[in-house]
Amino acid sequence: MTTGRLLPMLEIAPPPPSAGRDGAAPDDARVAEFRPESRVLPRFYVWTLGCQMNRSDSEEMAGRLLAAGCAEAASMDAADLVVINTCAIREAAEAKVIGRQGELAKLKHANPSMRVVMTGCAVREMDRERLDHRFPAVDLFLRPDQEPELVDRLGLASAQGPVGLLGGSSGATTVVGRTVVGVADHLSGTRASAIEGGAVHRSSAVSAWLPIIYGCDKTCTYCIVPFSRGPERSRPFDQIVDEARSIASHGYREVTLLGQNVNSYGHDLAPEARFGHVRTERWAGRQLDLGSRPDLAELIRAIDGLRTADGSPAISRLRFITSHPWDLSDRLIAAMADCPSVCEALHLPVQSGDDAVLRRMGRQYTIEHYLERLERIREAVPELAISTDVIVGFCGEAEAQFDSTLRLLERVRYDQVFAAAYSERPGTPATHLADDVSSEVKRRRLNQLLALQEPIGLERNQSWLGRDVEVLVDTIVPPRTHEHDDDGDVSSEPRHLDEAQQGSGLVHLSGRSRGNKLVHLTGPAGWLGSLVDVRIQHAGAYALRGAPATHG
Ligand code: SAH
Ligand code: SF4
Ligand code: F3S
Numbered sequence: 001m002t003t004g005r006l007l008p009m010l011e012i013a014p015p016p017p018s019a020g021r022d023g024a025a026p027d028d029a030r031v032a033e034f035r036p037e038s039r040v041l042p043r044f045y046v047w048t049l050g051c052q053m054n055r056s057d058s059e060e061m062a063g064r065l066l067a068a069g070c071a072e073a074a075s076m077d078a079a080d081l082v083v084i085n086t087c088a089i090r091e092a093a094e095a096k097v098i099g100r101q102g103e104l105a106k107l108k109h110a111n112p113s114m115r116v117v118m119t120g121c122a123v124r125e126m127d128r129e130r131l132d133h134r135f136p137a138v139d140l141f142l143r144p145d146q147e148p149e150l151v152d153r154l155g156l157a158s159a160q161g162p163v164g165l166l167g168g169s170s171g172a173t174t175v176v177g178r179t180v181v182g183v184a185d186h187l188s189g190t191r192a193s194a195i196e197g198g199a200v201h202r203s204s205a206v207s208a209w210l211p212i213i214y215g216c217d218k219t220c221t222y223c224i225v226p227f228s229r230g231p232e233r234s235r236p237f238d239q240i241v242d243e244a245r246s247i248a249s250h251g252y253r254e255v256t257l258l259g260q261n262v263n264s265y266g267h268d269l270a271p272e273a274r275f276g277h278v279r280t281e282r283w284a285g286r287q288l289d290l291g292s293r294p295d296l297a298e299l300i301r302a303i304d305g306l307r308t309a310d311g312s313p314a315i316s317r318l319r320f321i322t323s324h325p326w327d328l329s330d331r332l333i334a335a336m337a338d339c340p341s342v343c344e345a346l347h348l349p350v351q352s353g354d355d356a357v358l359r360r361m362g363r364q365y366t367i368e369h370y371l372e373r374l375e376r377i378r379e380a381v382p383e384l385a386i387s388t389d390v391i392v393g394f395c396g397e398a399e400a401q402f403d404s405t406l407r408l409l410e411r412v413r414y415d416q417v418f419a420a421a422y423s424e425r426p427g428t429p430a431t432h433l434a435d436d437v438s439s440e441v442k443r444r445r446l447n448q449l450l451a452l453q454e455p456i457g458l459e460r461n462q463s464w465l466g467r468d469v470e471v472l473v474d475t476i477v478p479p480r481t482h483e484h485d486d487d488g489d490v491s492s493e494p495r496h497l498d499e500a501q502q503g504s505g506l507v508h509l510s511g512r513s514r515g516n517k518l519v520h521l522t523g524p525a526g527w528l529g530s531l532v533d534v535r536i537q538h539a540g541a542y543a544l545r546g547a548p549a550t551h552g
């Protein structure tokens with residue numbers, strides 16, 4: 001459980017007085033009833049699935065709706081407007097949304113003015129008819145690049161004045177391959193105006209997302225993302241640094257730079273004299289002229305360089321996700337080693353431990369190359385925590401090839417592995433390969449992999465026993481309702497507070513170490529948002545537990 005929207009730090013600008021009521025009608029006749037002259041502004045609920053990118057996009061949509069004067073509903077059934085931000089990475093993610101169409105239809109029957117908007121990665125222009133068929137309760141579909149138009153398309157902006165869009169709905173699109181996307185600077189521009197107008201409703205008061213690059217240019221044959229999100233478009237360098245400065249000024253302790261491939265940041269930006277020293281080497285994949293353009297290393301150094309009056313980093317912790325092994329440059333490794341705010345954690349998806357499978361996946365690196373990069377970065381950043389993603393049962397994956405993945409896990413000794421069974425995605429290049437590993441074999445391989453990784457994760461966590469780690473407290477954990485604290489294993493979950501602790505106003509807290517480990521502790525609720533040194537006393541496979549360290 002998280003503490004949710006505990007301390008909203010960004011001021012949401014109050015809606016301007018109701019000027020311009022006779023603005024243009026919304027594009028979609030089905031949502032016209034939302035025009036505020038005929039009813040009160042809708043209470044909205046945003047249902048977010050998928051990755052951090054979606055969570056960040058949802059914060060922006062919620063912010064725009066709040067800035068338009070709408071209120072947030074506590075649940076879907078209390079809302080007049082449901083915004084579903086979908087994920088399409090695996091069939092199961094889409095199935096979750098399909099599975100709730102009946103419930104949504106019932107809610108709409110009970111509240112005839114209720115409207116459902118669907119956006120996110122499951123919405124692709126080419127799929128429009130199929131979408132209507134699969135998601136019958138949805139009134140309006142918006143592609144991910146159309147999300148900034150949400151308020152205008154609902155007819156809310158015409159009554160409330162323009163909300164965060166540069167000159168209203170941009171609508172300008174381009175077609176790349178089979179994907180329709182907003183023109184290159186569209187999302188960057190709308191994001192910048194949302195930040196300027198305070199129209200991003202960040203869900204945490206402690207840790208902030210900061211998108212730096214949209215889309216994906218890679219060629220992973222199994223993946224829907226390039227089709228859903230279009231090609232890579234980097235946000236302008238200064239805009240990102242400005243947003244980081246604004247985040248710091250609002251008291252956030254941690255920033256996570258977001259993108260499907262954060263370490264290809266900047267290749268599509270114009271060269272500039274001030275970046276003349278940048279000579280980024282590319283290790284694999286399409287050769288690009290990367291000279292004189294900003295890269296992730298440059299961006300990290302600039303954000304780390306934002307300092308408080310006493311010279312410490314204005315943002316204590318800087319993270320970035322996701323990195324692709326192609327572009328993990330020596331410049332980035334050096335920046336990670338040099339910048340005190342950059343956390344000692346790296347998520348570096350490997351997907352498979354077998355070169356032939358990697359080739360079929362279109363990953364464009366070999367295991368040898370991957371291991372060379374890991375070795376280089378582990379040398380430069382001691383104590384680096386490394387996590388990865390693995391797909392099991394990809395097309396044609398033989399038992400011996402799966403074994404290579406297990407051997408890789410044994411060799412690398414990851415702190416955390418996110419593994420999933422391959423799920424064929426319509427329209428991706430891998431649909432031309434036979435999805436020939438049965439679901440039983442996929443499930444068995446998945447279990448085998450998780451069983452192998454669990455003791456490795458435990459061992460990695462046990463290496464912290466007795467040591468002090470800095471924890472950024474981000475959650476007040478509600479008391480547990482059942483009694484099985486001492487179940488034999490070194491539970492890393494919070495324990496019940498004893499009477500003395502209860503009387504002293506202490507609560508269960510949790511947070512993350514710099515290595516991104518979940519750490520449980522007991523302390524005053526006022527520690528939420530603070531950096532606390534914690535001495536680790538217990539280590540489980542998935543979390544640590546400790547007590548505030550006493551110094552001196
Ligand atoms: N851009 C990131 C990951 C984005 S998707 C990267 O390149 O690493 C997150 C993860 O979902 C991927 O790393 C992959 O492991 C998994 N994934 C993507 N497509 C999948 C599919 N069709 N079936 C199963 N897992 C998939
Ligand atoms: Fe998908 Fe590959 Fe792009 Fe990651 S890098 S989003 S896995 S295509
Ligand atoms: Fe899912 Fe889209 Fe993220 S497919 S994982 S929400 S980029």
